[in-house]
Amino acid sequence: VRVTTLCGSLGAASANTAALSVAADYLHDQGRADTSAFEGLHDVPPFRADQVDDPPAAVRRLQADLEQSDGLLVGAPEYAGGLAGLAKNALDWLVGSASLYHMPVGVLSAGTTGGEYAIEQMVRTLSWQGALVVAVLGIEAPVTKMDEAGSFVDVGTVEAIHAWAAQVVAAFADDAAGRLVRVSDIVTPYGIDPARFGDLT
Ligand SMILES: Cc1cc2nc3c(=O)[nH]c(=O)nc-3n(C[C@H](O)[C@H](O)[C@H](O)COP(=O)(O)O)c2cc1C
Numbered sequence: 001v002r003v004t005t006l007c008g009s010l011g012a013a014s015a016n017t018a019a020l021s022v023a024a025d026y027l028h029d030q031g032r033a034d035t036s037a038f039e040g041l042h043d044v045p046p047f048r049a050d051q052v053d054d055p056p057a058a059v060r061r062l063q064a065d066l067e068q069s070d071g072l073l074v075g076a077p078e079y080a081g082g083l084a085g086l087a088k089n090a091l092d093w094l095v096g097s098a099s100l101y102h103m104p105v106g107v108l109s110a111g112t113t114g115g116e117y118a119i120e121q122m123v124r125t126l127s128w129q130g131a132l133v134v135a136v137l138g139i140e141a142p143v144t145k146m147d148e149a150g151s152f153v154d155v156g157t158v159e160a161i162h163a164w165a166a167q168v169v170a171a172f173a174d175d176a177a178g179r180l181v182r183v184s185d186i187v188t189p190y191g192i193d194p195a196r197f198g199d200l201t
Pocket residue numbers: 009010011013014015016017076077078079080081082110111112113114115116142
């Protein structure tokens with residue numbers, strides 16, 4: 001099982017990167033999945049619909065990475081009540097390639113107020129391209145839960161990140177009905193009709 005992690009922050013001391021690291025270490029240590037972080041987001045240019053059939057190299061790398069993965073863990077900041085543009089831009093490039101179609105995805109946002117709007121927008125835009133968001137997590141006031149080196153040390157937060165990552169990996173073993181239940185539990189509260197995902201077999 002292979003899982004890609006994608007962080008929508010380029011910050012040197014990013015709380016979202018730190019949260020994804022906790023998840024990756026957990027999946028690795030538990031023998032649940034091999035993880036690899038996609039590092040090339042800063043090279044992904046602004047989305048252009050007229051280039052989707054021949055996308056830039058960084059986009060091709062992202063698509064190839066995802067196409068070799070069973071799942072995706074995305075962490076991104078919320079800025080001014082919305083999803084960080086870098087993350088939305090990267091996700092827009094994936095619509096045409098269908099790289100995320102029916103892929104189990106976990107979404108988190110670490111930010112002052114817990115990133116609820118960033119999470120909602122990730123759930124929506126991922127669902128619109130057929131990805132199956134099966135776990136969401138908001139981390140409020142992340143700096144209060146990290147040590148001076150920028151690692152999460154708050155036990156409750158670390159456990160919540162572990163549980164979030166475990167939910168995504170658990171979806172790999174589900175049959176179609178199980179996956180539908182899992183994704184429905186997440187997307188229905190956002191007013192998204194799970195029927196849009198079609199046949200999950
Ligand atoms: C311009 C700006 C706007 C922000 N707006 C929000 C917001 O609307 N909601 C929120 O939860 N956090 C907000 N934050 C806080 C960031 O989400 C927080 O700094 C987060 O840690 C950034 O992610 P990173 O540490 O992964 O880079 C904002 C930060 C900045 C710089």
